[in-house]
Amino acid sequence: MATTVLWSINRTARATARKCFLPYSKGALPVDSQRALFHNISVHSRLTSLPTARWAPKVTGVRFISHGTAGKTAPARTTRGALLFAGAAASVAGFLAGVIHFQRAEMASVIPKAGEEDNTEIAAKCKTFMSPPCTDVKVLQQRKGEMSTRMEMLIMETQAEFCRALEEVDGGKFQVDRWERKEGGGGISCVLQDGKVFEKAGVNVSVVFGNLTEEAAKQMRSRGKVLKGKDGKLPFCAMGVSSVIHPKNPHVPTVHFNYRYFEIEEEDGECVCQAVTSRHSRVRAEMMNDHWSCVCVCVCVCVPGTKQWWFGGGTDLTPTYINEEDAAQFHSVLKEACDKHHPQYYPDFKKWCDRYFYIRHRDETRGVGGIFFDDLDSPGQEEAFAFVKSCAETVVPCYLPIVWKHLDDAFSPEEKDWQQVRRGRYVEFNLVYDRGVKFGLATPGSRIESILMSLPLTAKWEYMHEPPKGTREAEMQEVLRNPREWV
Numbered sequence: 001m002a003t004t005v006l007w008s009i010n011r012t013a014r015a016t017a018r019k020c021f022l023p024y025s026k027g028a029l030p031v032d033s034q035r036a037l038f039h040n041i042s043v044h045s046r047l048t049s050l051p052t053a054r055w056a057p058k059v060t061g062v063r064f065i066s067h068g069t070a071g072k073t074a075p076a077r078t079t080r081g082a083l084l085f086a087g088a089a090a091s092v093a094g095f096l097a098g099v100i101h102f103q104r105a106e107m108a109s110v111i112p113k114a115g116e117e118d119n120t121e122i123a124a125k126c127k128t129f130m131s132p133p134c135t136d137v138k139v140l141q142q143r144k145g146e147m148s149t150r151m152e153m154l155i156m157e158t159q160a161e162f163c164r165a166l167e168e169v170d171g172g173k174f175q176v177d178r179w180e181r182k183e184g185g186g187g188i189s190c191v192l193q194d195g196k197v198f199e200k201a202g203v204n205v206s207v208v209f210g211n212l213t214e215e216a217a218k219q220m221r222s223r224g225k226v227l228k229g230k231d232g233k234l235p236f237c238a239m240g241v242s243s244v245i246h247p248k249n250p251h252v253p254t255v256h257f258n259y260r261y262f263e264i265e266e267e268d269g270e271c272v273c274q275a276v277t278s279r280h281s282r283v284r285a286e287m288m289n290d291h292w293s294c295v296c297v298c299v300c301v302c303v304p305g306t307k308q309w310w311f312g313g314g315t316d317l318t319p320t321y322i323n324e325e326d327a328a329q330f331h332s333v334l335k336e337a338c339d340k341h342h343p344q345y346y347p348d349f350k351k352w353c354d355r356y357f358y359i360r361h362r363d364e365t366r367g368v369g370g371i372f373f374d375d376l377d378s379p380g381q382e383e384a385f386a387f388v389k390s391c392a393e394t395v396v397p398c399y400l401p402i403v404w405k406h407l408d409d410a411f412s413p414e415e416k417d418w419q420q421v422r423r424g425r426y427v428e429f430n431l432v433y434d435r436g437v438k439f440g441l442a443t444p445g446s447r448i449e450s451i452l453m454s455l456p457l458t459a460k461w462e463y464m465h466e467p468p469k470g471t472r473e474a475e476m477q478e479v480l481r482n483p484r485e486w487v
Helices: 013-022 030-039 041-048 076-099 106-107 117-125 137-142 147-170 213-220 324-339 346-358 382-390 397-404 413-433 435-442 450-455 472-481
Strands: 003-009 057-062 073-074 175-180 184-193 197-211 235-245 254-265 272-279 290-304 307-318 369-376
Touching: 003 346, 057 076, 073 137, 106 324, 117 137, 117 147, 147 184, 147 197, 147 254, 147 382, 147 397, 184 450, 197 450, 235 397, 235 450, 254 382, 254 397, 290 435, 307 324, 307 382, 307 397, 324 369, 324 382, 346 369, 369 382, 435 450
Parallel strands: none
Antiparallel strands: 003 057, 003 290, 073 307, 175 184, 184 197, 197 235, 235 254, 254 307, 272 290, 307 369
């Protein structure tokens, strides 16, 4: 990032203005620190006393990014930084000539607002969410082009659409609970408990940032991530939407989905800064009361550290009793979404789902599967985001028709008892194997209530339980031990 700071001063304040250059010879300051520095020096108060001009530092930022391998933004090396600095300095030299002769109205130039239509659209969408987004709306508007903003808008929209679809079928209302994480970020938990249809339904959104703990970094390195921290620190930003729905009726299946985005910035960036002062020239008397003036410019070229990013997520179904028609319909909706982006996505991510939701100590899968993927950083960020968006848009059409279909199915106490046993298996997977739960528990400041929201209100463990052969329960267990192709 090249940062140019412009200040026009009169001759009597010239010695004071030179003080602003001292910190830059020792290293870079963040842009916000640069602004604070200029606002606090005595030059500002001296010049604002002039009746004919408004004084403000002019700050412009330009970001230089080199894209390397998929999922990474590679930092330029020192030689590149030198070239950027040289280019910035050259542009400053040409800029100074025109700056000296600013007219009175130009001294407090107003930058016209851009993207007002996009900002209006963001503000309008935010009003339809279950709660205001985790990030301030104005910040989202300012960063509307960044992937973190686009992903946050997507997960907030997904939460709202799914919650309202569930409220329609249940008749109850979600409790909306906003929470903050003192280490950075926060989230919005929506929970419907003891409803007519759903025993427990939770839809969470979280947007958190800070530094990865060694335990969290270790989990990522175990998946092949190469993470280079500095002084043991790895800045990260993570956001996602996750949901688990536990219905009362054992003929209505449990569903789970999660879609997330992760960024890690390795601390290998660098900054080069230098001050440049123009030659003196006389400014028009009505502007400067016939004082001598000079224009001082501080130029900083900052190259950000390597940034790794990736997406993850999936949707899966966990029925108590097998219904082949329901399983085929569920998988068909997911396959259609996957096929829009790559013909190999569905078969690959379906197999990945069967492997991931496998309870090793029970030698069975958690349910009839769906899709699952992680560490998705190719073919490019736009393509990966478009795929995640398509998947997130399926959560209502792949599940709600099944709920409506079995809403009034009758069930026996024995069937309810089998549902409790299957829920016990669900709990075992979530607490022993689930990556999201393990990451949340290893992250300082995590909200335990939101992490464990996925657990049902009730579950059951019976010693040496084995369903009798020839029963529907035994049929279900056979499917869990030998996953099928449904479409």
